[in-house]
Amino acid sequence: MASVVFNPGEPVGSILESVNQNGVDLLILGALQRENFLKYYIGSIARKITRKASCSVMLLINPSIERLPCKHIVVNGLEDQKTPATISAAFFVAAALSSEKITIVEEVSSTEIGSVQDDKSLRKSTLLKEKISRREDSRIQKILEEIPQNHKEKKLIATQPIFGKRGYSIGHYAEVVRADLLVMNAPKASGFWDRLFPHDIEHILTELPTDILIVQ
Amino acid sequence: MSSKKSNIQAFFSALPKNIFSGFVVSLIALPLGLGLAMASEAPPISGIIAAVVGGLMVSILGGSHVTISGPGNGLVGVLLVAITTLGIQGAYAAIICSGALLVLLGFLRMGKLADFFPSSAIQGMLAAIGLIILGKQFHIMLGNKLSLEGSISYLLAIPETIQGVFYYQDTGLTFAAISGVLSLAIMVFYSKIRNQYLQLIPAPMWIVLLSIGFSYYYEMVLQQPNPISAVYMISGIPSANQIIAEIPVPNFSAIGSLSFWTSVLALTLIASIESLLSIKAVDKLDPQKRRSNVNRDLKALGLATVGSGFLGGLNVVTVIARSSVNVNNGGSNRSSNFMHALFLVVFIVLFSTQLTRIPLPALMAILVYTGYKLASPTLVRKIFSVGKEQLLIFFTTLLVTLFVDLITGILAGLIITFIIHVLVNKGAAVFIRNFLKPNVLMFQEKENGNYYVSVKHFCSFLNFYKLKQKLEDVPEDKDVVIDFSMCQFVDHTVMESVSGYQDVFTKRGGHFEVIGLDLHGTDSQHPFALRKLLPGLTKRSGALTKRQLTLQEISKDFSLQYQAEKSEDVRFLDGFKHFSTKQIERIYNRLFNTENTFKLFDINYSEGEFIAKEDVRTTMLHIKLNSVIPGFTLDQEGFLEKVSVFAGFKDIAIEKHSDFSKRFYLRGEDSVAIQRFFTDNLVLFFESNPYYHVESNGTSVLVYSKERIAGVKEIKNLHDFGKRLQTELLVCTQNLG
DSSP states (O other), X not given: OXXXXXXXXXXXXXXXXXXXXXXXXXEEEEOOSBOOHHHHHHOOHHHHHHHHOSSEEEEESSOOSSOOOOOEEEEEXXXXXXXXXXXXXXXXXXXXTTOSEEEEXXXXXXXXXXXXXXXXXXXXXXXXXXXXXXXXXXXXXXXXHHXXXXXXXXXXXXXXXXXXXXXXXXXXXXXXXXXXXXXXXXXXXXXXXXXXXXXXXXXXXXXXXXEEEEEO | OHHHHHHHHHHHHHHHXXXXXXXXXXXXXXXXXXXXXXHTTSOHHHHXXXXXXXXXXXXXXXXXXXXXXXXXXXXXXXXXXXXXXXXXXXXXXXXXXXXXXXXXXXXXXXXXXXXXXXXXXXXXXXXXXXXXXXXXXXXXXXXXXXXXXXXXXXXXXXXXXXHXXXXXXXXXXXXXXXXXXXXXXXXXXXXXXOOTTGGGSOHHHHHHHHHHXXXXXXXXXXXXXXXXXXXXXXXXXXXXXXXXXXXXXXXXXXXXXXXXXXXXXXXXXXXXXXXXXXXXXXXXXXXTOOOOOHHHXXXXXXXXXXXXXXXXOOOOEEEHHHHHHHHXXXXXXXXXXXXXXXXXXXXXXXXXXXXXXXXXXXXXXXXXXXXXXXXXXXXHHHHHHHOHHHHHHHHHHHHHHHHXXXXXXXHHHHXXXXXXHHHHTTSSHHHHHHSSSOOEEEEEOTTTOOEEEEEOEEESTTTHHXXXXXXXXXXXXXXXXXXXXXXXEEOHHHHHHHHHHHHHHHHTTXXXXXXXXXXXXXXXXXXXXGGGTSTTOXXXXXXXXXXXXXXXXXXXXXXXXXXXXXBSOOGGGTTOGGGTTEEEEEEEEEEEOTTSOEEEEEEEEEESOGGGOEEEXXXXXXXXXXXXXXXXXXXXXXXXXHHHHHTTOOOOOOTTOXXXXXXXXXXXXXXXXXXXXXXXXXXXXXXXXXXXXXXXXSSEEEEEOSSSOOOHHHXXXXXXXXXXXXXXXXXXXXXXX
């Protein structure tokens, strides 16, 4: 059932209001890939809504009348309670759009490894990285077992641990591998200061690497 | 437990070699220490104190392996200002404070500090320091002590001094000038003469020895006073007892003044930059390919500086020339730094009175040469080849440093670099927008374990540390691909550092590839001739020389192919001990067979760094083998080798061939395999043929005779020897198999 709701008023507020009123599950918005300098700090409509919305949001940076195939989906595998739901949502979308490949990116903050100073600390950190990679992989494998089999069929499933800044690396990675959709956990509420000192999802909102789905 | 034990064993087995190289280094450190201190107008002994305290403390506490610490030439300019404004005791206080700041930098992990300065600005600053040293000491070298205002006026007075030399009334001054010029000639021509006996003693020590000998000749043989004017002799070298009795008290009374803290800041800045750059350069020379812990080194250098300041010594920094001499003489761990300090103590205790026999001009000639090397025209040409804008940065920094001071100079360099970057990009938006954002992604590809690094936005001296941080996390024997295709702008500083990483990775068995810059090259709006910096892409052009034409001719006789152009591929030389401490610059004039298993080529490489740098050009033969043989080095037994035996190398004896063992010097790790490999026939072959240096890296052998380019006839001989060696080795490997 489709319906058109018309609400006058200031865009951010009225859209958020109608989301609450109508019990919307998924909000689809068009957005610019990159905003200009001033707008970034004050906040554009799409991003403001994304930050405040209580439902899942999909941001499209290159909407097209002709449907472009969504071949490769990148999804975050952060150690977070929201992650299993996000991953299963990603698989659901992948099944619906018949995507060929899903990559689960496990971002590990570099603070967990410590800094490399010389040969000794390099050896130590290399070993530690291997250990963490294995740990992260087994965690993801457990999540994957819960995914219904029909969602996993005929799909290439890959995992990629990345040691780097959380929230940033995955966006850059999605851009490098030319992913068609990036699926992320919903952020915790963020304010102006988070834009000055960006973290997690703010890095991606600054510069949308691709279409993005934020799962609430 | 067992690994600890073997570590101790390894340390003691390497100790003789380190004592030997520590000794050679102390031979340079002695004249340099005296000279650098006098150039800063500090008591000459303060340079030695800095070297001794630095050597002892940094060798125990430091985090690098083959570096040598002591008074540095970069600090001369700053120390000069500090001593003239604060007085020598106030300067000691400033030195102590800068040492404390260095320790702080170490704890704050500011080892990356040197990365924040554009490389052309650093070059400009160093060149300015070189000119300051050169300008001031040039006059003393020619027996004309001046005291002028500002470093520029010293430089401008140089022609006058040169003219003045021909009108000296006082023969004492003429002799002083002659000793200066002769010493300068020794410094200049020393590296050009490759004679193993001459090279045993470093050039600065030759100057010291010759001038002391000269003084004794007059005293003992001619029984006349030394003809060099007494004013131009080193004075005020206290004996060991005096040094301990007369430790100066640092004067902290100026601690509230601005000039005190500018001095402290400048000392800290230059000391850390000089040390960090040196450590980076020395790490590339380390044959054992270890990584230095720069932050730990900074802490050690800082502590040593504090100690040195309290004992009446100058700042302690890591010094490149002495460190490279250390590596070239077989120094393999920090004990050589320690030994160099101990030898200096021995020299002072035993010979402090002899040192007063050294004429000042002779000592200052060493510094003039150092200054010239820092600001040499080749350096300017090299920077120009990178780009005109680099030259602008270089000269801005240089001139502001000369006319104002060091800190303003380096700041001016930073600002002009940034302005140029803004102009090149037609706007500052890309920098302002992305300055604080992370821009580097690195991950290890699952399929092959390669590291992939992608850089976004821009990469310049402003944010290079972010990229560097990632690259530091990669073991050097791995494969790295670095992708700049998402990067709008890459500056010269980054390109230079990246090329440095390429060197290190290649040397340590890894691979470092840069991709994504092709687009930048075709983009006409990108004026940085970046790819020029990546090694191996400049082409040699022009007509062939006579030698090259002859080589072309004989290549047909030997049915080999000939190529005069520089070759990019020098990787086949990896693994040869001969090149482990050397930098290969180019390979050209190649004669090779179609399978590329037999190659004759000319090669340029360099040994050492800075004033101890020696460029070597030679002709070599490389034979690729089909099978594995033990790694070995075969040399003619000579005087040098006899010395090295004492220093801990071992000659492998071949049974029943005592004559061979006597005449040849055979080294290698697996002595049993080598003994088995050297069959009677092979021994006979080496005994009955002309002598060549032969080295094997396991899969191929390298043959050469002299450290110079071979003539056509010599190439023919080398070819003949090589062909016969190849068949001989084939027989041996068949026996072995």
